[in-house]
Amino acid sequence: xxxxxxxxxxxxxxxxxxxxxxxxxxxxxxxxxxxxxxxxxxxxxxxxxxxxxxxxxxxxxxxxxxxxxxxxxxxxxxxxxxxxxxxxxxxxxxxxxxxxxxxxxxxxxxxxxxxxxxxxxxxxxxxxxxxxxxxxxxxxxxxxxxxxxxxxxxxxxxxxxxxxxxxxxxxxxxxxxxxxxxxxxxxxxxxxxxxxxxxxxxxxxxxxxxxxxxxxxxxxxxxxxxxxxxxxxxxxxxxxxxxxxxxxxxxxxxxxxxxxxxxxxxxxxxxxxxxxxxxxxxxxxxxxxxxxxxxxxxxxxxxxxxxxxxxxxxxxxxxxxxxxxxxxxxxxxxxxxxxxxxxxxxxxxxxxxxxxxxxxxxxxxxxxxxxxxxxxxxxxxxxxx
Numbered sequence: 251x252x253x254x255x256x257x258x259x260x261x262x263x264x265x266x267x268x269x270x271x272x273x274x275x276x277x278x279x280x281x282x283x284x285x286x287x288x289x290x291x292x293x294x295x296x297x298x299x300x301x302x303x304x305x306x307x308x309x310x311x312x313x314x315x316x317x318x319x320x321x322x323x324x325x326x327x328x329x330x331x332x333x334x335x336x337x338x339x340x341x342x343x344x345x346x347x348x349x350x351x352x353x354x355x356x357x358x359x360x361x362x363x364x365x366x367x368x369x370x371x372x373x374x375x376x377x378x379x380x381x382x383x384x385x386x387x388x389x390x391x392x393x394x395x396x397x398x399x400x401x402x403x404x405x406x407x408x409x410x411x412x413x414x415x416x417x418x419x420x421x422x423x424x425x426x427x428x429x430x431x432x433x434x435x436x437x438x439x440x441x442x443x444x445x446x447x448x449x450x451x452x453x454x455x456x457x458x459x460x461x462x463x464x465x466x467x468x469x470x471x472x473x474x475x476x477x478x479x480x481x482x483x484x485x486x487x488x489x490x491x492x493x494x495x496x497x498x499x500x501x502x503x504x505x506x507x508x509x510x511x512x513x514x515x516x517x518x519x520x521x522x523x524x525x526x527x528x529x530x531x532x533x534x535x536x537x538x539x540x541x542x543x544x545x546x547x548x549x550x551x552x553x554x555x556x557x558x559x560x561x562x563x564x565x566x567x568x569x570x571x572x573x574x575x576x577x578x579x580x581x582x583x584x585x586x587x588x589x590x591x592x593x594x595x596x597x598x599x600x601x602x603x604x605x606x607x608x609x610x611x612x613x614x615x616x617x618x619x620x621x622x623x624x625x626x627x628x629x630x631x632x633x634x635x
Contacts, residue, residue: 253414253473257480261457262487267536268618270462270540274453275488282445283496283585297325301336302349304329310356313606314393315368323385323430328606347371347382359397366493375432427507435506439592440560440584442461443522447580448524448551449492451533454485455543458534474623476532478615485527493519497591504565509594518597521607525579528614533619558584582606 267272302318304311319326328347330336336348350368358365369386375381397418404411428435432596497519498512537543556562557575564572564581586603589595597604 253476254480254483257477259482261481261484264457264462265427265453265484265488267549268457270460271456274449274456275492279445279449279492279495282449283500285468286441286445287434287500288440290432290437292433293367293430293434293505295377298323298347298381299325299327299345300349300382301328301330301339301345303331303333303336305353306355308353310359310397311351312391314351314355315349317389318385319391321379321385321389329400334563340372343496346375346378349386349516353574359394362398362401365394375443377436384475427509428565429507433458434504435592437560438504438506439501439588442500443584443587444555444558444580446493446496447522447526447554447578448547450485450489450523451530452544452552453488453549454481454527454530455533455537455547456540457481458531459538459540459543473552474619477622478619481531482524482527483531486523489523489527495525497587503589510591514597515591518586518600518604518607521611522579522583522587523606523613524616528611528618529579531618532614535618535625554578554580557581560584579607579610579612582610 265275289377293326300318302315302316315326315329318324328336330339333348335351336345336350339345340348348370350370352365352367355365367390369383371379398416399412401407402415403409407415408582427432493516494512497515498508500506501508515521533543533546537546544611557567557571557578558580559575564575582603586600586607589600590597
């Protein structure tokens with residue numbers, strides 16, 4: 251136990267005195283917390299600019315344009331007479347889509363015939379396309395239902411019955427855990443876990459590869475298990491600072507819904523930290539130089555993002571890819587922490603990812619102990635030679 255605490259004190263001192271490590275654990279954590287959420291603070295796209303080509307010019311077409319402009323999703327920037335002019339506005343990036351109202355729009359509506367409108371939007375910008383298409387579809391459905399209801403009432407149908415005919419099953423959507431329907435509420439909790447993993451992985455990897463000029467006198471007498479245990483204890487200290495900040499304080503500051511208790515969140519995060527620190531110790535033993543650690547962690551950052559399961563659902567991934575994803579602590583941590591913190595789940599309801607993280611922590615910890623034992627054994631051999 252004396253050796254464990256000697257390793258703990260020594261490694262903790264290095265965390266706060268080795269400049270690159272301190273920069274990763276403290277400064278980078280603060281910089282990420284300030285700048286990363288900024289693009290998502292508006293939660294959802296609003297007032298996407300479109301241009302309307304109204305070939306009909308009737309009261310019905312103008313009413314549709316007015317209603318479309320009144321939605322929160324779309325703003326009608328221009329009403330142009332022809333399609334080539336509208337296309338030029340799109341090519342110049344002044345607007346993001348074109349709504350074409352045909353010349354027979356009102357006549358077809360009054361005769362009870364389908365009166366389709368054409369929407370042109372760039373689907374490569376998925377969120378923009380989704381907002382435009384959703385707003386146009388909602389306005390078109392509402393206007394069509396009103397026209398059909400008015401036609402039935404004019405034919406002598408009871409107004410209540412006419413309303414039920416054109417909309418027999420009205421839908422009321424209530425977002426339970428994302429009341430604003432925003433992108434930040436969906437993205438940031440998972441992104442915070444990925445940031446924490448990246449910071450812990452780089453920090454522990456740098457600590458294991460940056461030369462240590464003056465170890466404590468008790469350091470050589472510490473075995474591999476005591477060395478790894480002492481390092482784990484030291485890594486928990488900066489983790490105890492940045493985890494509550496990222497998982498509890500930042501969601502509060504940025505208005506992300508929080509239903510879980512802080513104690514449950516931090517308890518679930520414990521095996522996540524241990525698993526990532528074990529992975530960092532393995533990385534430091536494999537890559538051996540600080541530059542190699544930084545390059546390797548930077549190279550795997552984007553694949554880890556896509557394997558996490560919130561940019562692309564895991565159910566749509568091949569089985570082999572899903573197996574690789576399960577070996578990453580962030581995959582189970584995102585699944586469990588989002589359910590615990592944002593959805594208010596208990597530990598029993600997230601038992602599978604919780605136990606998976608403990609299994610990864612034990613697995614990576616055992617590998618780290620084996621690598622430390624191997625390094626000590628070969629180091630003693632080299633000294634005898």
